[in-house]
Amino acid sequence: MTMEKLRATGRFLRYSPRKSLFDRRLNPNSENSIPNSASGYGMDLASNVEIFNSIMIIIASGMFRHVLASMDHQGKTARDCIEKGLLEDTRRIQHRCFGSLAEEGSSKLLLQPQTTEEVSQILKYCNSRSLAVVPKVEIQVLWAEVFLFFDEVVINMSLMNNVISFDKVSGILVCEAGCILENLITFLDNQGFIMPLDLGAKGSCQIGGNISTNAGGLRLVRYGSLHGTVLGLEVVLANGDILDMLGTLRKDNTGYDLKHFVHCEGSLGIVTKVSILTPPKLFSVNVAFLACQDYFSCQKLLVEAKGKLGEILSAFEFLDSKALDLVLNHLDGVRNPLPPTIHNFYVLIETTGSDETYDRQKLEAFLLHAMEGGLISDGVLAQDMNQASAFWYLREGVPEALMKAGAVYKYDLSLPVEKMYDLVDEMRTRLGDSANVVGYGHLGDGNLHLNISTPQYDDRTLAQIEPFVYEWTSAHRGSISAEHGLGLMKANKIFYSKPTATVKLMTSIKKMLDPKGILNPYKVLPHSIDSHS
Ligand code: MLT
Numbered sequence: 001m002t003m004e005k006l007r008a009t010g011r012f013l014r015y016s017p018r019k020s021l022f023d024r025r026l027n028p029n030s031e032n033s034i035p036n037s038a039s040g041y042g043m044d045l046a047s048n049v050e051i052f053n054s055i056m057i058i059i060a061s062g063m064f065r066h067v068l069a070s071m072d073h074q075g076k077t078a079r080d081c082i083e084k085g086l087l088e089d090t091r092r093i094q095h096r097c098f099g100s101l102a103e104e105g106s107s108k109l110l111l112q113p114q115t116t117e118e119v120s121q122i123l124k125y126c127n128s129r130s131l132a133v134v135p136k137v138e139i140q141v142l143w144a145e146v147f148l149f150f151d152e153v154v155i156n157m158s159l160m161n162n163v164i165s166f167d168k169v170s171g172i173l174v175c176e177a178g179c180i181l182e183n184l185i186t187f188l189d190n191q192g193f194i195m196p197l198d199l200g201a202k203g204s205c206q207i208g209g210n211i212s213t214n215a216g217g218l219r220l221v222r223y224g225s226l227h228g229t230v231l232g233l234e235v236v237l238a239n240g241d242i243l244d245m246l247g248t249l250r251k252d253n254t255g256y257d258l259k260h261f262v263h264c265e266g267s268l269g270i271v272t273k274v275s276i277l278t279p280p281k282l283f284s285v286n287v288a289f290l291a292c293q294d295y296f297s298c299q300k301l302l303v304e305a306k307g308k309l310g311e312i313l314s315a316f317e318f319l320d321s322k323a324l325d326l327v328l329n330h331l332d333g334v335r336n337p338l339p340p341t342i343h344n345f346y347v348l349i350e351t352t353g354s355d356e357t358y359d360r361q362k363l364e365a366f367l368l369h370a371m372e373g374g375l376i377s378d379g380v381l382a383q384d385m386n387q388a389s390a391f392w393y394l395r396e397g398v399p400e401a402l403m404k405a406g407a408v409y410k411y412d413l414s415l416p417v418e419k420m421y422d423l424v425d426e427m428r429t430r431l432g433d434s435a436n437v438v439g440y441g442h443l444g445d446g447n448l449h450l451n452i453s454t455p456q457y458d459d460r461t462l463a464q465i466e467p468f469v470y471e472w473t474s475a476h477r478g479s480i481s482a483e484h485g486l487g488l489m490k491a492n493k494i495f496y497s498k499p500t501a502t503v504k505l506m507t508s509i510k511k512m513l514d515p516k517g518i519l520n521p522y523k524v525l526p527h528s529i530d531s532h533s
Pocket residue numbers: 140142143200395396398399410441442449
């Protein structure tokens with residue numbers, strides 16, 4: 001996926017990195033800006049020279065063995081690369097960061113630390129020179145804006161990928177931040193445990209990125225949020241101080257709970273290690289793909305599922321017929337497991353338990369009850385893991401299908417379940433035939449993914465969507481970012497979900513922990529709170 005393609009999808013269209021950086025550099029009052037003395041910002045020659053010097057200093061000091069490891073191709077050392085001017089080939093850095101997503105960025109330096117101590121030295125150095133850094137942790141492609149970079153020093157955590165310990169009695173896993181989620185899932189599987197988090201992007205996303213965004217995923221309804229299952233963290237602060245909070249205790253009420261590094265989007269510190277509570281693996285998994293005539297039936301089905309399936313309910317996801325159509329039309333190898341009658345909504349229910357016969361009977365009894373009560377109009381129960389995966393793909397494939405369909409305006413909202421789909425209906429009325437308005441998501445968590453698909457991006461459509469979507473969400477006391485983070489594009493929208501006093505406190509915390517604002521700049525917090533005071 002090239003940047004051009006992403007532009008076509010509207011994903012990165014609403015800002016120009018160069019322009020926005022320039023604007024903010026001119027605004028000394030900006031709350032979320034870096035001091036003008038900061039190097040590593042903007043495209044000016046001085047900052048490039050500064051970064052170049054930094055590389056040489058870092059390498060010369062022997063402090064860092066893995067500078068530009070990715071550029072170490074064809075037997076060249078990092079120093080060769082720099083001396084021979086290969087440093088100018090920033091595309092390779094960007095490629096390592098986002099595949100080819102971020103061709104507009106212009107970072108000159110990608111560092112791959114192997115230890116917490118190295119992360120600490122890098123930050124100490126960058127902080128002393130006011131060099132901005134972006135922790136680069138693999139995350140879901142669609143959330144890339146959280147860690148999008150301009151010309152910051154990129155810190156890639158992928159070499160810190162060790163499991164440190166696993167306690168089979170407590171189920172507590174301690175690992176480094178660069179571990180790929182899928183590798184952790186496989187590791188735990190061999191131990192008879194599972195990760196409490198599962199995502200479509202598990203093959204590439206890293207646990208540090210999941211934590212920094214408090215990724216919700218598909219099984220939050222059962223295992224709760226990462227914020228809850230993370231027991232401890234090791235974090236490096238902007239000034240290089242290492243905060244060892246890597247506890248493995250379920251209960252610890254000493255002092256304040258400093259868990260704000262979970263979902264700080266890398267803006268308060270860099271998570272280097274984590275301890276997580278993992279549940280035991282249960283072998284009886286069932287997946288049903290169901291059709292509902294209206295949204296009210298989906299809601300009632302959720303209430304019934306919670307009551308009747310109780311402890312074995314592990315996922316409750318929904319998609320509307322427009323979302324399913326996109327999947328069927330744009331993804332290869334998918335088919336609708338239900339007869340081709342048009343249903344308005346589809347629900348995927350997964351149960352996970354320890355007794356195959358009992359769990360299956362329980363689910364079948366529930367489905368019969370729901371069918372008799374008119375809550376579901378049709379449905380299929382997976383007969384094996386292949387069918388279960390195929391059903392899951394119908395749901396997990398929606399974002400991919402949307403990307404293939406054209407431009408997409410994406411909104412990730414938390415709303416009261418009973419009101420959630422009204423927004424989709426209202427948006428359809430607003431946009432008429434000019435757009436395909438799609439609703440899907442984690443119904444069990446009250447998390448709607450409202451996506452608006454159009455042939456191409458245009459400002460008129462955007463003006464019909466925003467700020468309406470944010471005002472609507474705010475009026476219903478929802479959240480404008482349920483699980484994807486605010487990143488760059490939504491930083492200024494925070495006031496739709498948080499009162500000014502709360503944002504002020506957040507700003508103070510940021511100033512205290514990162515006074516020079518070097519960590520993942522411009523993201524999360526608004527660029528000014530003055531107009532909201
Ligand atoms: C999902 O639940 O499929 C994703 O969070 C949606 C997305 O990445 O846009």
